[in-house]
Amino acid sequence: MDWASVGGLLLALSGIVFGQMLEGGRFDSLVQPAAFCIVFIGTAGAVLLQSGVRNFIKGVRMLGWVVAPPAYDDGRLAQNVSMWSSTARRDGLLSLERFVDGIKDPYIAKGMMLIVDGIDSYKIRDILDADITSYERRERQAAKIWESAGGYSPTIGILGAVLGLIHVMENLTDPTKLGNGIAVAFVATVYGVGLANLVFLPIANKLKSIIGDEVHRREMLCDVFCSIANGDNARVLQERVGSYKH
Numbered sequence: 001m002d003w004a005s006v007g008g009l010l011l012a013l014s015g016i017v018f019g020q021m022l023e024g025g026r027f028d029s030l031v032q033p034a035a036f037c038i039v040f041i042g043t044a045g046a047v048l049l050q051s052g053v054r055n056f057i058k059g060v061r062m063l064g065w066v067v068a069p070p071a072y073d074d075g076r077l078a079q080n081v082s083m084w085s086s087t088a089r090r091d092g093l094l095s096l097e098r099f100v101d102g103i104k105d106p107y108i109a110k111g112m113m114l115i116v117d118g119i120d121s122y123k124i125r126d127i128l129d130a131d132i133t134s135y136e137r138r139e140r141q142a143a144k145i146w147e148s149a150g151g152y153s154p155t156i157g158i159l160g161a162v163l164g165l166i167h168v169m170e171n172l173t174d175p176t177k178l179g180n181g182i183a184v185a186f187v188a189t190v191y192g193v194g195l196a197n198l199v200f201l202p203i204a205n206k207l208k209s210i211i212g213d214e215v216h217r218r219e220m221l222c223d224v225f226c227s228i229a230n231g232d233n234a235r236v237l238q239e240r241v242g243s244y245k246h
Contacts, residue, residue, distance in 0.1 A: 016030075035164070035188035038160035056145055060145070062143060096115055110128070111124070111221060111222070151196070157189045157190070160188025160192065164182065
């Protein structure tokens with residue numbers, strides 16, 4: 001669990017709420033279902049139109065990474081790399097086949113099978129680099145829905161404000177209805193700007209950071225597989241792995 005993400009969101013929202021209360025406002029004045037529907041549903045529709053169903057669904061599913069990012073055991077991976085290298089040098093590249101069935105990571109399993117199949121290290125790099133490029137493109141397209149939402153929501157918030165003012169103008173002769181229309185007008189703008197800068201854009205940047213870390217890890221593994229295929233000793237592999245550490 002990434003408590004920094006949870007704490008950051010709560011801190012940002014509480015700052016706005018407490019600031020509103022310190023100025024003499026009430027919390028319930030920020031709760032406007034009509035404004036929320038205009039901004040949230042309108043933004044979701046615009047993003048869906050831009051990204052398509054597949055990327056939209058995948059991007060929504062990636063939301064879980066914000067509070068529970070993919071966890072990797074770097075220490076265990078380093079041990080495995082050392083074991084694979086030693087086994088390949090001692091028993092030959094074909095001996096690595098017995099490790100493949102126990103590997104859950106598809107990228108690692110693919111790299112290991114390329115080694116077992118006797119593929120040249122240069123071709124292994126080409127294949128794995130293409131895999132990394134494809135992975136990064138797919139993941140970034142899905143994560144981009146949150147960046148797009150951050151761009152659309154402020155404008156849709158302004159649209160909600162205009163709709164609220166239209167409602168006000170239609171009821172100028174009935175003062176009892178003016179307050180609700182004005183509230184929707186201003187709160188819609190708050191929702192649009194607030195969701196963009198406190199939720200959507202931070203989520204987009206967090207997901208891009210997580211994707212970048214995974215790409216970094218795969219590039220390191222690509223170097224490891226090429227080194228094993230070349231028969232490099234454990235010291236060389238340790239240097240390659242160490243050069244990728246943050």
